[in-house]
Amino acid sequence: xxxxxIILAHPDKNSFNHAIATxxxxxxxxxxxGINFHDLYEEGFDPMLHHPxxxxxxxxxxxxxxxxxxxxxxxxxxxxxxxxxxxxxxxxKGWIDRVIRSGVAYEFLEGDSGECIPxxxxxxxxxxxxNTSNTSLDxxxxxxxxxxERIWKDCVFGLLWCGNCRKxxxxx
Amino acid sequence: xxxxxIILAHPDKNSFNHAIATxxxxxxxxxxxGINFHDLYEEGFDPMLHHPxxxxxxxxxxxxxxxxxxxxxxxxxxxxxxxxxxxxxxxxKGWIDRVIRSGVAYEFLEGDSGECIPxxxxxxxxxxxxNTSNTSLDxxxxxxxxxxERIWKDCVFGLLWCGNCRKxxxxx
Numbered sequence: 538x539x540x541x542x543i544i545l546a547h548p549d550k551n552s553f554n555h556a557i558a559t560x561x562x563x564x565x566x567x568x569x570x571g572i573n574f575h576d577l578y579e580e581g582f583d584p585m586l587h588h589p590x591x592x593x594x595x596x597x598x599x600x601x602x603x604x605x606x607x608x609x610x611x612x613x614x615x616x617x618x619x620x621x622x623x624x625x626x627x628x629x630k631g632w633i634d635r636v637i638r639s640g641v642a643y644e645f646l647e648g649d650s651g652e653c654i655p656x657x658x659x660x661x662x663x664x665x666x667x668n669t670s671n672t673s674l675d676x677x678x679x680x681x682x683x684x685x686e687r688i689w690k691d692c693v694f695g696l697l698w699c700g701n702c703r704k705x706x707x708x709x
Numbered sequence: 710x711x712x713x714x715i716i717l718a719h720p721d722k723n724s725f726n727h728a729i730a731t732x733x734x735x736x737x738x739x740x741x742x743g744i745n746f747h748d749l750y751e752e753g754f755d756p757m758l759h760h761p762x763x764x765x766x767x768x769x770x771x772x773x774x775x776x777x778x779x780x781x782x783x784x785x786x787x788x789x790x791x792x793x794x795x796x797x798x799x800x801x802k803g804w805i806d807r808v809i810r811s812g813v814a815y816e817f818l819e820g821d822s823g824e825c826i827p828x829x830x831x832x833x834x835x836x837x838x839x840n841t842s843n844t845s846l847d848x849x850x851x852x853x854x855x856x857x858e859r860i861w862k863d864c865v866f867g868l869l870w871c872g873n874c875r876k877x878x879x880x881x
Contacts, residue, residue: 585799585800624796
């Protein structure tokens with residue numbers, strides 16, 4: 538049995554994103570996995586990262602602590618969101634800003650160049666991102682360069698796996 | 710005299726982002742430009758786009774209407790933000806989600822392929838994006854592929870200029 542975190546970020550309960558989330562939840566449950574599920578709009582997640590939350594040892598609200606603990610202990614992370622401007626919606630961007638914290642998901646260490654770079658702390662083996670879009674796949678790749686692939690693979694998950702082990706998988 | 714919209718998205722009043730904003734404001738004012746300035750954190754901008762705001766003819770709150778009117782009438786748009794995960798912070802992502810609306814900043818029209826694609830409605834001649842980062846320029850370009858360049862140039866401003874005229878300029 539694995540422990541899977543699922544994050545959903547669409548405001549319409551009748552959306553295809555919600556249908557994907559239902560299918561994901563049903564499948565994981567049928568296979569006996571442990572699930573932590575967050576519908577960020579439904580729970581009224583506050584996406585604003587304010588300055589007092591910056592420090593690694595800052596006092597953070599209990600709901601953010603819970604998100605941090607869940608993501609730390611997850612064996613797999615599944616993100617479901619629509620493509621808005623080649624990026625996640627604000628509520629999910631705020632989840633990244635607030636939950637993917639130093640000391641929780643990464644640690645700054647001095648790299649070979651002397652620059653401090655993030656090394657991953659997450660134990661998850663798999664990150665799986667479902668995106669919906671009103672842009673064709675060809676146009677998404679050729680005109681926009683598939684920005685969500687870059688964001689999730691290179692700019693977020695790629696930095697977070699424990700040891701930054703690129704052998705671990707991100708599927709998008 | 711030009712009419713310039715300036716959007717700032719850093720939570721710390723002592724930040725370099727705020728210093729950049731002050732320099733921008735002083736310079737534009739000294740040159741006699743009209744200015745609409747928004748410090749999104751200071752004004753408590755709500756970044757959450759909810760479902761009822763989706764339709765082009767939806768009733769939208771007065772503060773969002775004001776943002777829309779300003780961005781429609783701007784001759785130039787200046788965005789100042791830090792690089793958080795190769796993306797804008799959530800508050801600015803929410804500004805895009807809510808203010809860069811259909812009928813205000815773009816219009817969906819049927820393209821040559823039959824797919825509906827956005828055509829720009831903004832009259833601004835220039836978009837200027839200032840980013841601060843704790844990543845070196847080399848690492849930002851080579852490891853991450855300069856995702857903010859892609860986001861602002863290809864995925865946002867590139868779609869919004871009136872007639873999608875690529876001769877207009879985006880500087881980042």
